[in-house]
Amino acid sequence: LGLFLVSASMEGHTWDFVVIGAGVAGITVAHQLHQQGKSVVVLEARDRIGGRVHTETVLVNDKPLIIEHGAQFLHGAQSNTVLKFLKHEKIKINTLPGPDxxxxxxxxxxxxxxxxxxxxxxxxxxxxxxxxxxxxxxxxxxxxxxxxxxxxxxxxxxxxxxxxxxxxxxxxxxxxxxxxxxxxxxxxxxxxxxxxxxxxxxxxxGGDLFCVDGYQNIFQRFADGLEVRLNNVVEKIDYSENMGLDYKARIITEERDEYFAQCGVIVTVPLGVLKSRAISFSPPLPEKKTSAIHRMGVxxxxxxxxxxxxxxxxxxxxxxxxxxxxxxxxxxxxxxxxxxxxxxxxxxxxxxxx
Known part of the structure; x- marks a missing residue:
């Protein structure tokens, strides 16, 4: 009684938590869960982590030039909560001229x-x-x-x-x-x-700071040891009750891969993705959440x-x-x-x- 068979594909794709999106929020929450001993997989649609943090190094006259396509500065040299982590990880930072x-x-x-x-x-x-x-x-x-x-x-x-x-x-x-x-x-x-x-x-x-070797270094350190799967576009999250199996949700990607979350799914995709309804939810999200998504601008x-x-x-x-x-x-x-x-x-x- 209560016995059920687990397919081979389900065994390889079952986790305590599935995190959708490898931006700052997704990598941070996955890092914290991993530290607590939870099994976590992060599914990211792009071919990189970082979300709006995107560092690229290009060569100009044979000299490296670090380009920050997205977020760039750390605001608050006196009280930014990231500073403790930067010092612990020995990530080199510098100060911009003047108080701001x-x-x-x-x-x-x-x-x-x-x-x-x-x-x-x-x-x-x-x-x-x-x-x-x-x-x-x-x-x-x-x-x-x-x-x-x-x-x-x-x-x-x-x-x-x-x-x-x-x-x-x-x-x-x-x-x-x-x-x-x-x-x-x-x-x-x-x-x-x-x-x-x-x-x-x-x-x-306080004033403004920047990472000498690129902002994305911060999140690369957070991602160390995590199971991050790039180029995985999530199409559907099924969190219906009484599914008959011992998991909370099933996540289906564009390639028809399935991931199973035993404890929960954490969705950290950009607001624009939610507004476009690129990901379908079953059952649909509560009206309170969809209304908030609709009202907020990008x-x-x-x-x-x-x-x-x-x-x-x-x-x-x-x-x-x-x-x-x-x-x-x-x-x-x-x-x-x-x-x-x-x-x-x-x-x-x-x-x-x-």
Whole structure:
């Protein structure tokens, strides 16, 4: 009674836990379960681990150049929780100049490619201060009065410009400042940002750090000893009750392979994958979860690396902000990455929004 046969294929694919996705969350939770003595397999659709952490080393003039396609900096030199692990693993890190990348000593302001005159620079810096105060007051007011109807940040900014901006140049500069403070950080346009929730994320104390040999080294260390199976695209997760077998879920891949989880499945795929319904669930996910997935947005923040034989810019600066004539440029700032790439002349460009 209660006896059942286990197929050979099931024996080879049965685990305590099956983790879907080998990004930061997936590798971290698999690492923790592995340390607790659980049997774990990680299924990753791509041909690499790391998710949005993607380090690539290329040769330029026979010299290695480390390119971070995704996440790059460790924020909070004083209190980042990753630092303890980095020191234990002896992963080499370095500090970026100044308390942060917005330090005025490393910032160079340009207008259509030319340096601002002293008077213009002072006017712009004062406008920056005023806009920063306005953004903070907007966020604080919506926190103090939560019953107020939410608005997009863009609508509030447009109203503010009509009242306080006397010239087209001021309006253009405000657009640029808003872009630098919101779109470049969050990858989303102001019209899609909530006045209730924008700028509500917390950041650790201290300046910014980076991994000298690449960010992905951190997660490669976490993945050591784990069973990670790349190029495994999951199509279905069946967690129906009373399946008649001693496991909680069955996972089916694009290649029709089956994996069986005796304790549970941990899904760590990107939000965009869930929104596209690329993975089917049986039974379907609860309405509360699907509703949350539907409501949440996915922003866009792209990077481009430009490598030059020799610098044509002021190498004492690290950031170049270009104030375009229209104020509508998506390219708000260019970063000179001397500390990241001491053997190369590299400019890093961020492009945010849609």
């Amino acid at each position: 990348w917005e330090d005025e000593n490393i910032l160079d302001l340009l207008h259509n490619g030319k340096h601002l005159e002293t008077k213009e620079k002072e006017e712009y810096e004062e406008l920056c201060r005023v806009v920063q105060e306005f953004l903070w007051d907007t966020r604080r007011n919506f926190m103090l009065y939560p019953d107020e109807e939410d608005q997009s940040l863009a609508s509030v900014v447009e109203t503010w410009k009509e009242i306080f901006c006397a010239t087209q140049q001021e309006r253009d500069w405000v657009d640029h400042i808003i872009h630098c403070n919101t779109t470049s950080d969050y990858g989303a346009e102001p019209y899609s940002m909530s006045c209730w929730h924008f700028d509500s994320d917390a950041e650790p104390l 922003a866009h923040l792209n990077k481009a690396w430009l490598v030059f034989e020799s610098p044509f810019w002021d190498t004492s600066k690290r950031i170049f902000e270009n104030l375009s004539e229209s104020g509508k440029t998506k390219l708000s700032a260019v970063y000179y990455t001397k500390e990241l790439h001491p053997n190369h002349n590299v400019l890093l460009l961020f492009y945010g929004g849609g």
